[in-house]
Amino acid sequence: MDNKKKNNNIIEVENLVKDFKGLRAVDNISFSVKEDEIFGFLGPNGAGKTTTINMICTLLSKTSGRIIVNGYDVSTDRNKIRNCIGMVFQDPSLDDRLTALENLHFHGLLYNIPRNALKSRAEEVLEMVNLTDRKNNLVMTYSGGMRRRLEIARGLLHYPKVLFLDEPTLGLDPQTRNKIWDYIVRLKKSKKITIFLTSHYMEETEICDRIAIIDRGKIIALDSPDNLKNKIGGDVVTIQSEDSARFKGYVKDITGIEADDEEEGVIRFEVKDSSRFIPKLIKDSPVKILSITARKPTLNDVFLDLTGREIREENASSRDDARMRMRARRH
Amino acid sequence: MNKELVGVYTVWLRDVKRYFRDKPRVIGSFAQPILFLFVLGTGLASSFSVFGGGGGENFLNFMFPGIVGMTVLFTSFFSAMSIVWDREFGFLREILVAPISRTSIVVGKLLGGSTIAMFQGSIILLFAPLLNIPVTFVIFFKVLGIMFLISMTISTMGILLASVIKSMQAFQVITNFLLMPMFFLSGAIFPLNQTVKWMSIVAKINPLSYGIDAMRYVLLSDPGLQLYPLWLDILVLIVLVVLLSIMGAFLFNRQD
Numbered sequence: 389m390d391n392k393k394k395n396n397n398i399i400e401v402e403n404l405v406k407d408f409k410g411l412r413a414v415d416n417i418s419f420s421v422k423e424d425e426i427f428g429f430l431g432p433n434g435a436g437k438t439t440t441i442n443m444i445c446t447l448l449s450k451t452s453g454r455i456i457v458n459g460y461d462v463s464t465d466r467n468k469i470r471n472c473i474g475m476v477f478q479d480p481s482l483d484d485r486l487t488a489l490e491n492l493h494f495h496g497l498l499y500n501i502p503r504n505a506l507k508s509r510a511e512e513v514l515e516m517v518n519l520t521d522r523k524n525n526l527v528m529t530y531s532g533g534m535r536r537r538l539e540i541a542r543g544l545l546h547y548p549k550v551l552f553l554d555e556p557t558l559g560l561d562p563q564t565r566n567k568i569w570d571y572i573v574r575l576k577k578s579k580k581i582t583i584f585l586t587s588h589y590m591e592e593t594e595i596c597d598r599i600a601i602i603d604r605g606k607i608i609a610l611d612s613p614d615n616l617k618n619k620i621g622g623d624v625v626t627i628q629s630e631d632s633a634r635f636k637g638y639v640k641d642i643t644g645i646e647a648d649d650e651e652e653g654v655i656r657f658e659v660k661d662s663s664r665f666i667p668k669l670i671k672d673s674p675v676k677i678l679s680i681t682a683r684k685p686t687l688n689d690v691f692l693d694l695t696g697r698e699i700r701e702e703n704a705s706s707r708d709d710a711r712m713r714m715r716a717r718r719h
Numbered sequence: 720m721n722k723e724l725v726g727v728y729t730v731w732l733r734d735v736k737r738y739f740r741d742k743p744r745v746i747g748s749f750a751q752p753i754l755f756l757f758v759l760g761t762g763l764a765s766s767f768s769v770f771g772g773g774g775g776e777n778f779l780n781f782m783f784p785g786i787v788g789m790t791v792l793f794t795s796f797f798s799a800m801s802i803v804w805d806r807e808f809g810f811l812r813e814i815l816v817a818p819i820s821r822t823s824i825v826v827g828k829l830l831g832g833s834t835i836a837m838f839q840g841s842i843i844l845l846f847a848p849l850l851n852i853p854v855t856f857v858i859f860f861k862v863l864g865i866m867f868l869i870s871m872t873i874s875t876m877g878i879l880l881a882s883v884i885k886s887m888q889a890f891q892v893i894t895n896f897l898l899m900p901m902f903f904l905s906g907a908i909f910p911l912n913q914t915v916k917w918m919s920i921v922a923k924i925n926p927l928s929y930g931i932d933a934m935r936y937v938l939l940s941d942p943g944l945q946l947y948p949l950w951l952d953i954l955v956l957i958v959l960v961v962l963l964s965i966m967g968a969f970l971f972n973r974q975d
Contacts (some may be wrong), residue, residue: 447816
């Protein structure tokens with residue numbers, strides 16, 4: 389504990405690069421995570437989220453750059469870092485031939501938790517994720533949501549300073565996903581811990597204190613969810629009209645905003661105070677308007693605004709399906 | 720240091736626990752050697768009288784140490800290759816991200832595989848009285864030692880392969896193109912000192928043939944069946960274990 393950190397950053401990443409055989413997966417990124425915050429990585433599949441996490445948690449070597457976790461350098465103090473981080477991996481990592489308690493016991497031994505403390509801690513984390521009554525069942529018999537909860541419990545067993553959650557809700561049904569996030573929010577309230585999570589589900593990262601939006605290996609924005617959304621410049625308005633090209637010109641005339649084409653006959657733009665603006669727009673419209681929606685911006689709009697693409701594209705969801713199928717086959 | 724020992728113990732404990740919990744595997748692993756010894760062995764022995772020559776009785780005795788070796792070979796190889804399995808199922812990451820060195824993981828895996836292999840080999844020894852092969856306490860411990868050496872050699876080979884091979888498919892290929900030839904050319908089911916030249920050359924570079932040779936020496940103590948002196952067998956195995964485990968730990972230590 390000699391080279392103690394000077395500020396309250398628990399993770400510092402500087403100019404991090406990772407190349408895979410000619411492909412730059414992580415392209416010179418720098419950021420820091422403050423102690424006790426929930427920090428989120430948001431981006432489409434293949435953006436470099438997991439690669440970055442794997443480098444921070446010592447599983448993957450970096451091509452260049454610097455990573456400091458809890459005051460330790462990842463190049464020299466791997467074991468010290470491993471001791472103070474908890475991991476919930478994107479893919480399952482439990483031994484399903486062992487019971488929940490045995491999985492925790494195994495983890496406790498690996499992290500050198502004293503035997504007498506281990507028992508009470510295992511009870512404590514199992515209680516936290518509501519698995520106490522199933523603790524002596526083989527993990528084989530668990531549902532996907534229960535496995536995830538057990539993995540979260542296991543990640544907390546050695547009282548880590550940072551808990552990494554890599555796509556913690558991937559492959560789970562919506563109801564279970566909500567439950568998992570409830571656990572995470574409750575956990576944050578009850579424990580002094582830093583949480584570093586990744587997701588490609590926009591709405592899920594809303595619970596973060598700060599979000600880094602990552603795309604094609606680069607961080608393209610980093611701020612609180614509210615600030616990111618405020619940068620959009622008001623509400624998101626989508627209008628379907630009979631002649632969208634003409635309507636676009638009309639919007640430009642009265643607002644000065646260049647609207648985007650969303651799909652056939654539909655345009656979208658951002659405007660402040662949409663509730664007052666829309667009546668005015670309708671009144672003078674030269675084209676017949678078929679429908680109007682106005683809503684508060686979401687993180688998806690932020691991503692769209694920054695990259696011109698939707699975060700959840702077709703290939704992303706089909707990849708999830710493939711992953712789900714693979715899991716189903718395994719168990 | 721203490722922490723690393725606990726790490727070794729933990730990895731070992733998991734493998735042993737999983738083994739004894741998997742009842743079909745425990746039972747199944749006895750079926751194969753018994754099949755080899757009493758069906759294949761008896762069949763081959765009686766074929767001698769058809770094609771001339773005798774010694775059918777002695778043939779089963781000859782084969783017995785080979786079958787013990789075979790049990791150790793398959794058990795320890797599959798135990799070591801369970802790393803590939805763990806990687807496929809994701810559990811390997813849980814071990815890799817833990818604050819213990821990769822070397823401890825490798826040592827734990829090696830000892831886990833050896834423990835299971837020695838246990839299975841010892842069960843096969845229970846059949847020795849049926850063949851009138853005496854197994855005294857002293858012989859038992861000698862056999863245990865040889866089993867440990869064979870198992871460590873094969874396990875280190877398995878770990879070495881597991882750190883290079885990433886897919887289950889490749890694993891199947893290895894089983895067919897490495898494990899089976901190693902077994903056939905080890906002297907386990909037929910003697911290698913009277914065979915064609917190329918075979919005896921291949922047998923010389925096959926680590927298992929030294930293990931089987933030592934096993935046969937300890938169990939039958941018939942100099943006529945020996946390929947090499949016992950000290951050479953043991954020396955070769957020890958050197959191999961040391962070399963392979965250094966290489967295995969090195970390869971396993973590489974990140975990514």
